[in-house]
Amino acid sequence: MSEILDGKAFAAEVRAKVAEQVARLKDAHGITPGLAVVLVGDDPASQVYVRSKGKMTKEVGMSSFEHRLAEDTSEADLLALVGQLNEDPEVHGILVQLPLPAHVDADAVINAIAPEKDVDGFHISNVGLLGTGQKAMVPCTPLGCLMMLRAHHGSLSGLDAVVIGRSNIVGKPMASLLLGESCTVTIAHSRTKDLPEVVRRADIVVAAVGRPQMVPGGWIKEGATVIDVGINRVPGEGDKTRLVGDVDFASAAERAGAITPVPGGVGPMTIACLLANTLTACCRASGLPEPEGLTA
Numbered sequence: 001m002s003e004i005l006d007g008k009a010f011a012a013e014v015r016a017k018v019a020e021q022v023a024r025l026k027d028a029h030g031i032t033p034g035l036a037v038v039l040v041g042d043d044p045a046s047q048v049y050v051r052s053k054g055k056m057t058k059e060v061g062m063s064s065f066e067h068r069l070a071e072d073t074s075e076a077d078l079l080a081l082v083g084q085l086n087e088d089p090e091v092h093g094i095l096v097q098l099p100l101p102a103h104v105d106a107d108a109v110i111n112a113i114a115p116e117k118d119v120d121g122f123h124i125s126n127v128g129l130l131g132t133g134q135k136a137m138v139p140c141t142p143l144g145c146l147m148m149l150r151a152h153h154g155s156l157s158g159l160d161a162v163v164i165g166r167s168n169i170v171g172k173p174m175a176s177l178l179l180g181e182s183c184t185v186t187i188a189h190s191r192t193k194d195l196p197e198v199v200r201r202a203d204i205v206v207a208a209v210g211r212p213q214m215v216p217g218g219w220i221k222e223g224a225t226v227i228d229v230g231i232n233r234v235p236g237e238g239d240k241t242r243l244v245g246d247v248d249f250a251s252a253a254e255r256a257g258a259i260t261p262v263p264g265g266v267g268p269m270t271i272a273c274l275l276a277n278t279l280t281a282c283c284r285a286s287g288l289p290e291p292e293g294l295t296a
C-alpha cells in the first residue's frame with residue numbers, strides 16, 4: 001500500500017508559512033500583500049473557487065480585492081481594469097479567472113497583466129523565463145506538485161518523470177520544473193504511441209489530462225510516485241456528483257509508493273501556491289528577500 005500525499009494538510013502548512021511572513025512584512029515594513037481576483041460571468045464552479053480564494057487570502061492576512069464583471073463585459077473594459085490593477089500599489093498579485101467568455105481574447109488579457117504581478121505565471125514573459133530557467137512567477141498547480149514531490153523525495157535528480165498532458169497551464173510548465181530538478185522528462189499526450197508502456201517506465205507520473213480515471217493502476221510501476229492533477233466531476237450515488245482524478249486511485253494506490261488523492265491533493269496546493277506567489281511578488285516589488293521554501 002502506498003503513502004497518501006495529503007495535499008490538504010500540506011497546503012495548510014504552506015498557508016501557515018505564508019501567514020507568518022505576511023505578519024513579518026506588516027510588522028517590520030508596514031506592507032500588506034494584496035491579491036486582486038477578476039471573475040467575468042457567473043459560472044457556478046468559478047464562483048466557488050473565487051470565493052474560496054478570497055477567504056484564504058484574508059485568512060493569511062493579505063488584502064483581497066474581488067472584481068466581478070458581467071458575462072458581456074467587453075475586452076476593452078477588461079483590459080482597462082487590468083491596467084488599473086497594474087498601476088495600483090496595494091495590488092501585488094493579479095489573477096484573471098479562466099476560462100473567459102468566448103468573445104474575449106484570453107491571451108491578450110493575460111499578456112496585459114504586469115508580468116511581476118502575474119501570480120498565475122501565465123504571461124508570455126513568465127513562460128519564457130521559466131522555459132529558460134530564469135527567475136519567474138511559476139504557475140500555481142505545477143509549483144504545488146513540485147513542493148509535494150520535493151517533500152517526498154528530497155532530490156529528484158535522475159528520476160524518470162512522465163507528464164501526461166501538454167497544456168500551457170499544467171503539462172508544459174510542470175515539465176520545465178522537473179527538467180530544472182534534473183529529471184529525465186517525457187511529455188505524453190493523446191497521440192502518444194503506447195502510453196501504458198511510457199507510464200510503466202516512470203518513477204514519477206503527473207497526470208494532467210482532465211479525463212476521469214484514465215490511468216489504471218496496472219500502468220503504474222511498483223513504488224512510483226503518482227501526482228493526480230485531474231479534478232473531474234462525475235455522477236455519484238443517486239442524483240449526487242463526486243470528484244475523481246485522472247488516475248484510478250484504488251488500483252494505483254496498490255502499486256504506487258506515494259499518491260495524491262482527489263479531492264484533497266493537488267487542488268488545495270494550487271490555492272496555497274497562489275498565496276505564496278502573491279507573497280513572493282510583494283517581496284520582489286518591495287526589494288525584500290524572497291520567502292524561503294515557497295518558490296521554485
Ligand SMILES: Nc1nc(=O)c2c([nH]1)NC[C@@H]1CN(c3ccc(C(=O)N[C@@H](CCC(=O)O)C(=O)O)cc3)C=[N+]21
Nearest residue numbers: 095096097098099120231263264265266267268270271
Ligand atoms: N486564472 C486561473 N487560475 C487558476 O488557478 C484557475 C483558474 N483560472 N480557473 C479554474 C481553475 C481551477 N482551479 C482550482 C483550484 C483549486 C481547486 C481545489 O481546491 N479543489 C479541491 C476540491 C474543490 C471541490 O470540492 O470542488 C480539491 O481538489 O480538493 C480546484 C480547482 C484553479 N483554477
Ligand SMILES: [Mg+2]
Nearest residue numbers: 101102104106
Ligand atoms: Mg477566448
